[in-house]
Amino acid sequence: xxxxxxxxxxxxxxxxxxxxxxxxxxxxxxxxxxxxxxxxxxxxxxxxxxxxxxxxxxxxxxxxxxxxxxxxxxxxxxxxxxxxxxxxxxxxxxxxxxxxxxxxxxxxxxxxxxxxxxxxxxxxxxxxxxxxxxxxxxxxxxxxxxxxxxxxxxxxxxxxxxxxxxxxxxxxxxxxxxxxxxxxxxxxxxxxxxxxxxxxxxxxxxxxxxxxxxxxxxxxxxxxxxxxxxxxxxxxxxxxxxxxxxxxxxxxxxxxxxxxxxxxxxxxxxxxxxxxxxxxxxxxxxxxxxxxxxxxxxxxxxxxxxxxxxxxxxxxxxxxxxxxxxxxxxxxxxxxxxxxxxxxxxxxxxxxxxxxxxxxxxxxxxxxxxxxxxxxxxxxxxxxxxxxxxxxxxxxxxxxxxxxxxxxxxxxxxxxxxxxxxxxxxxxxxxxxxxxxxxxxxxxxxxxxxxxxxxxxxxxxxxxxxxxxxxxxxxxxxxxxxxxxxxxxxxxxxxxxxxxxxxxxxxxxxxxxxxxxxxxxxxxxxxxxxxxxxxxxxxxxxxxxx
Numbered sequence: 001x002x003x004x005x006x007x008x009x010x011x012x013x014x015x016x017x018x019x020x021x022x023x024x025x026x027x028x029x030x031x032x033x034x035x036x037x038x039x040x041x042x043x044x045x046x047x048x049x050x051x052x053x054x055x056x057x058x059x060x061x062x063x064x065x066x067x068x069x070x071x072x073x074x075x076x077x078x079x080x081x082x083x084x085x086x087x088x089x090x091x092x093x094x095x096x097x098x099x100x101x102x103x104x105x106x107x108x109x110x111x112x113x114x115x116x117x118x119x120x121x122x123x124x125x126x127x128x129x130x131x132x133x134x135x136x137x138x139x140x141x142x143x144x145x146x147x148x149x150x151x152x153x154x155x156x157x158x159x160x161x162x163x164x165x166x167x168x169x170x171x172x173x174x175x176x177x178x179x180x181x182x183x184x185x186x187x188x189x190x191x192x193x194x195x196x197x198x199x200x201x202x203x204x205x206x207x208x209x210x211x212x213x214x215x216x217x218x219x220x221x222x223x224x225x226x227x228x229x230x231x232x233x234x235x236x237x238x239x240x241x242x243x244x245x246x247x248x249x250x251x252x253x254x255x256x257x258x259x260x261x262x263x264x265x266x267x268x269x270x271x272x273x274x275x276x277x278x279x280x281x282x283x284x285x286x287x288x289x290x291x292x293x294x295x296x297x298x299x300x301x302x303x304x305x306x307x308x309x310x311x312x313x314x315x316x317x318x319x320x321x322x323x324x325x326x327x328x329x330x331x332x333x334x335x336x337x338x339x340x341x342x343x344x345x346x347x348x349x350x351x352x353x354x355x356x357x358x359x360x361x362x363x364x365x366x367x368x369x370x371x372x373x374x375x376x377x378x379x380x381x382x383x384x385x386x387x388x389x390x391x392x393x394x395x396x397x398x399x400x401x402x403x404x405x406x407x408x409x410x411x412x413x414x415x416x417x418x419x420x421x422x423x424x425x426x427x428x429x430x431x432x433x434x435x436x437x438x439x440x441x442x443x444x445x446x447x448x449x450x451x452x453x454x455x456x457x458x459x460x461x462x463x464x465x466x467x468x469x470x471x472x473x474x475x476x477x478x479x480x481x482x483x484x485x486x487x488x489x490x491x492x493x494x495x496x497x498x499x500x501x502x503x504x505x506x507x508x509x510x511x512x513x514x515x516x517x518x519x520x521x522x523x524x525x526x527x528x529x530x531x532x533x534x535x536x537x538x539x540x541x542x543x544x545x546x
Contacts, residue, residue: 016099017092023156041272044087046131053425076266102161117157237309237372240487251496252457254441260326268315274386275356288413291343304333310490316400321438321538332376336369348413356407361420372397398463400431428532433463435522437514454501461494466517470497473511503544511539
């Protein structure tokens with residue numbers, strides 16, 4: 001058959017890529033209205049799980065570096081948006097490849113184009129089911145996806161081959177094809193419309209998963225009574241009395257809040273889209289080397305004695321002065337209470353936790369039995385949102401977030417440790433929090449006109465070790481003590497610090513360092529986040545004009 005252009009492969013790729021976009025839209029409608037899997041994101045999540053850990057980490061580090069250097073917004077939410085965009089580009093890339101393959105078949109065996117379209121649809125369909133079966137979909141979800149995606153792929157490939165014929169081959173179709181081009185396109189369009197109609201209809205009849213309501217979980221500032229709720233904290237990480245907290249010094253203008261609002265709390269996980277679980281059907285299973293296996297509902301969890309504590313959580317990928325660190329008031333049950341109910345057998349040393357999204361981690365028994373380790377179902381006095389692990393996540397003191405699964409489904413008592421998801425990909429086996437300190441603000445706009453004092457402030461954090469002191473260095477001078485806003489909200493939270501600076505005109509550098517509760521200084525040598533977390537001194541440059 002005669003082609004219209006010598007750049008046929010480029011045109012075929014463009015046609016395939018562009019037709020992939022409405023197909024992605026069809027899959028989105030299926031997901032939104034009927035809860036069917038959204039294939040582009042499934043493909044992306046599958047690729048992220050099978051790629052070598054070093055390559056995945058390189059991609060993460062590159063994305064974080066671009067977001068920070070270009071100041072595109074909060075790292076966690078911007079990174080998720082970036083992942084979703086990449087997923088759509090990946091899906092379009094597959095469409096481009098399919099377009100090229102169909103164009104090649106047109107040039108060599110035009111009488112086999114329809115058969116080739118059906119075969120390619122079957123190949124893509126099989127790949128989709130393979131990826132979804134590895135992403136913890138249930139059997140019923142896989143069956144629904146199988147029928148739905150088969151219909152979408154078949155129509156897509158047939159329409160794609162016809163479009164390529166129209167654009168590249170002067171509209172010629174194989175002579176053996178009984179249906180004319182116009183008839184085929186008409187019926188293909190009717191088929192696509194019918195698919196959308198089926199999705200909409202099923203969506204109105206299908207009962208959607210219902211997370212616990214999260215009223216108040218999207219506030220831009222903490223609710224007025226949130227600090228008063230600290231009176232409900234208990235255990236070794238209980239907060240100081242309210243009257244003590246109210247007498248502390250004020251933070252420097254521009255310092256981040258002590259309690260992070262839920263909508264600003266960082267989110268890093270292995271999913272392109274948030275897992276959504278039905279709280280009414282969700283179960284927590286405690287299995288393995290136990291005498292009393294447990295199968296607990298969310299109501300069962302809520303009925304047990306609750307513990308609340310303020311704690312800071314940091315991502316191991318957080319660079320020096322990054323925003324992948326937040327503090328919340330967590331509420332849940334003691335992990336050790338659940339384990340005692342299950343009656344661990346002799347020889348248990350680890351608890352292996354698996355989650356809805358396929359994430360997994362091993363927790364040493366000694367840490368699971370810590371009075372500060374919680375199975376969490378609420379943050380900032382609100383039920384967990386889907387983004388932050390609804391219906392159940394874990395908090396383990398002194399560790400980065402990579403050791404703390406969300407969307408927990410099962411806890412298995414085992415004899416020996418198993419490597420966790422990120423440990424298998426080259427990250428720290430222990431993931432102990434590094435001491436860090438950050439300059440949040442050099443509040444030039446808040447300068448005292450009489451004293452010419454500029455407030456400087458920020459936070460310091462050292463996991464469960466606490467902070468004993470923070471020091472500031474101006475230019476190349478000696479280190480001077482900053483004031484701590486002590487006591488902190490909790491032995492497990494960051495502490496705000498404040499320094500009153502009387503500057504001279506000109507360009508200055510300001511550096512900060514912290515000492516943990518054992519009076520050990522933070523590491524000053526710069527190290528990147530991989531594999532054990534970032535170290536180094538945060539320094540800011542400011543030009544003073546008086």
